[in-house]
Amino acid sequence: MSHVVSPIREKLVTGGKSYHDVTHDICKQVEGEPTKEWKWAFGISCIIFAYGAYCLFYTWWQGIGVWGLNKTVGWAWDITNFVWWVGIGHAGTLISAVLLLFRQKWRTSINRSAEAMTIFAVLCAASFILAHMGRPWLAHWALPLPNAFGSLWVNFNSPLVWDVFAISTYLSVSLLFWYMGLVPDLATIRDRATTKASKFWYGLFSLGWTGSAKTWARYEYMSLILAGISTPLVLSVHTIVSMDFATSVIPGWHTTIFPPYFVAGAIFSGFAMVQTLLLITRVVFKLEDYITIEHIEMMNIVITITGSIVGIAYLTEFFIAWYSGVEYESYAFINRATGPYWWAYWMMMTCNVISPQLFWAKSIRTNLMVSFFLSIVVNVGMWFERFVIIVTSLHRDYIPSSWAMFSPTMYDIGDYIFSFGLFFTLFFLFAKFLPVVNMAEVKAVMKGVSTNYPAKKAKASTKTDE
Amino acid sequence: MSSTNNYILGVYDDEDEVLHAVSEVKSKGIKIEEVYTPFPIHGLDTALGHARTRLPIAAFMFGCLGLVCAQALINYTMVFDWPMIIGGKDFFALPDWIPITFEGTVLFTAFGLVTTFCISNDLYPGKKPEILDIRITDDRFVMAINVDKNKKSAADIKKALKDSGAVEVNVK
Numbered sequence: 237m238s239h240v241v242s243p244i245r246e247k248l249v250t251g252g253k254s255y256h257d258v259t260h261d262i263c264k265q266v267e268g269e270p271t272k273e274w275k276w277a278f279g280i281s282c283i284i285f286a287y288g289a290y291c292l293f294y295t296w297w298q299g300i301g302v303w304g305l306n307k308t309v310g311w312a313w314d315i316t317n318f319v320w321w322v323g324i325g326h327a328g329t330l331i332s333a334v335l336l337l338f339r340q341k342w343r344t345s346i347n348r349s350a351e352a353m354t355i356f357a358v359l360c361a362a363s364f365i366l367a368h369m370g371r372p373w374l375a376h377w378a379l380p381l382p383n384a385f386g387s388l389w390v391n392f393n394s395p396l397v398w399d400v401f402a403i404s405t406y407l408s409v410s411l412l413f414w415y416m417g418l419v420p421d422l423a424t425i426r427d428r429a430t431t432k433a434s435k436f437w438y439g440l441f442s443l444g445w446t447g448s449a450k451t452w453a454r455y456e457y458m459s460l461i462l463a464g465i466s467t468p469l470v471l472s473v474h475t476i477v478s479m480d481f482a483t484s485v486i487p488g489w490h491t492t493i494f495p496p497y498f499v500a501g502a503i504f505s506g507f508a509m510v511q512t513l514l515l516i517t518r519v520v521f522k523l524e525d526y527i528t529i530e531h532i533e534m535m536n537i538v539i540t541i542t543g544s545i546v547g548i549a550y551l552t553e554f555f556i557a558w559y560s561g562v563e564y565e566s567y568a569f570i571n572r573a574t575g576p577y578w579w580a581y582w583m584m585m586t587c588n589v590i591s592p593q594l595f596w597a598k599s600i601r602t603n604l605m606v607s608f609f610l611s612i613v614v615n616v617g618m619w620f621e622r623f624v625i626i627v628t629s630l631h632r633d634y635i636p637s638s639w640a641m642f643s644p645t646m647y648d649i650g651d652y653i654f655s656f657g658l659f660f661t662l663f664f665l666f667a668k669f670l671p672v673v674n675m676a677e678v679k680a681v682m683k684g685v686s687t688n689y690p691a692k693k694a695k696a697s698t699k700t701d702e
Numbered sequence: 703m704s705s706t707n708n709y710i711l712g713v714y715d716d717e718d719e720v721l722h723a724v725s726e727v728k729s730k731g732i733k734i735e736e737v738y739t740p741f742p743i744h745g746l747d748t749a750l751g752h753a754r755t756r757l758p759i760a761a762f763m764f765g766c767l768g769l770v771c772a773q774a775l776i777n778y779t780m781v782f783d784w785p786m787i788i789g790g791k792d793f794f795a796l797p798d799w800i801p802i803t804f805e806g807t808v809l810f811t812a813f814g815l816v817t818t819f820c821i822s823n824d825l826y827p828g829k830k831p832e833i834l835d836i837r838i839t840d841d842r843f844v845m846a847i848n849v850d851k852n853k854k855s856a857a858d859i860k861k862a863l864k865d866s867g868a869v870e871v872n873v874k
Contacts, residue, residue: 420741426839444824452746453746457757457758458816
């Protein structure tokens, strides 16, 4: 039943769309020949992917000695990139699960692409986990498998093992949630399909969906429960990632603020990445009526709030380092802000704390170009945040004779490029072969939130509204 | 459902109209087989008299199973099979195991729930769907009535559907 929506609310779907228009607008992307823009974009990302794959292959072949790591800085870009990608991978599930629990209807037109982005970002993160192991073909040693070493099991007390479980659970549950959300829309494409290949493939994956009332009622329950369990799951993932650092005894890492601080940062960077992708997608696929300025503004508000939380966390961390009276801790933080990596610290501060504050002005948060630019700025800032936490805490070791600096080699950079190639290649494939907007969910919220809905239907809805 | 001309389909073009029509048609003593819609309509399942789903119970059970399995695995490996002293702590280091126990619970709940959902609705990859109207997944709401299971004549059913606001009445 359609709900009563306050007339002062902005419309979520503009352009006076009917249900059939929604189906048509979203499916034509999947059904038509790839556009020239798509071919160019996909081609370029494949080239980036290929170059990155070469660098990654070389890293695997030679070992991680090809990176710029040294005896003092034993973790640098690998883990920075891992944490960065995992953080980005938080927005999709947050949008689809947390916003579902809070009954935020604006999530419906963006959740599909945000979830896809989540899955691809987690895969990118996984590539760094594998690479940083040095011998990735032994990655299964991180799993509790019976083995030939007298049943030597993994250490379940170690945060690194928690991380293996957290990331793999998160990836598989997100994939499942995303796929189940796709099933009704795949059935729509199946029923419109004209070619043999699309009839077969969309038929195969749509599981014989018919849309009966009974199935929908169960489906709604299933989505709600999946959202309910995904919400603590998404919060647990970055919490556990932060424990990789927080349970160590390195000054600058050994802080109890890490879990909430990392989660806020993850939501912050994830929303920024969703913003970047949506602003491109809505133009390329002409989805301005579905991803409206209202959506962009909502995203910017979340970015401002989480950016402010991150800012408070930075300041708290600094204050506690001084207030604790531990000189190692104080030194680690003063060194961050004023030591040889001062530029990275201030880059992080400017991008993450100052720039999102610009969104307090409505004219800025509803400006597409500025939103696009700032969403990239935020992600640059969040990359530097991880770099600052990881490298600056390590590079000044306890004895000055072992102080060192880190400089990346072409393979550090190349492996990072690989993750971008992987991410964009997968995203463009998704955008071509799967519906980028959840049609069923958008249709379900259209009444009352769409412009110019026919008067006859508006009357019918008031008759049955509770 | 087989296509043996036993089904009368009332086709509607609005979610509130079909919801309203369900109670209207039912009040005339006509038994509705099922309603097919492009998106979920809240209250439609209760209007049709479908029983409330037991999926939440299944999900809870799978969650419990996940919790037990995770605890069993960790206890077996860390306490019984190969105990190791780590940081001078007890072999039975329960607080350290909370993250993985939680992840196991979530993992089992999610996969168990989705599998149960698919089995209960008879959904599986490659299943041939029984499509009553190709527009159900687009913009039409279809009420299916089995003539054989109703005492009313086909003409009466068709009239009732028309009266309740159906834009088309078809036979399949």
